[in-house]
Amino acid sequence: MHCYFCQKNIKDIDFKNTKALESFTSAAGKIKAKEKTKLCSFHQRKTAQAIKRARFLALLDYVKK
Numbered sequence: 844m845h846c847y848f849c850q851k852n853i854k855d856i857d858f859k860n861t862k863a864l865e866s867f868t869s870a871a872g873k874i875k876a877k878e879k880t881k882l883c884s885f886h887q888r889k890t891a892q893a894i895k896r897a898r899f900l901a902l903l904d905y906v907k908k
């Protein structure tokens with residue numbers, strides 16, 4: 844298992860933790876594919892959800908300039 848969140852035993856990804864979420868987005872601000880993030884499917888889904896939530900609350904950019 845190489846999943847970042849599994850290793851840290853984190854079940855719920857905090858959408859306020861934008862620093863961590865940013866590392867799972869590409870330079871353009873897109874959510875990275877599962878193959879690139881190396882997350883398990885459970886955490887990939889959780890991460891995507893957290894990023895979307897953070898975007899909605901304007902904590903993360905939809906598109907980086």
Ligand SMILES: [Zn+2]
Binds near residue numbers: 848849885
């Ligand atoms: Zn995981």
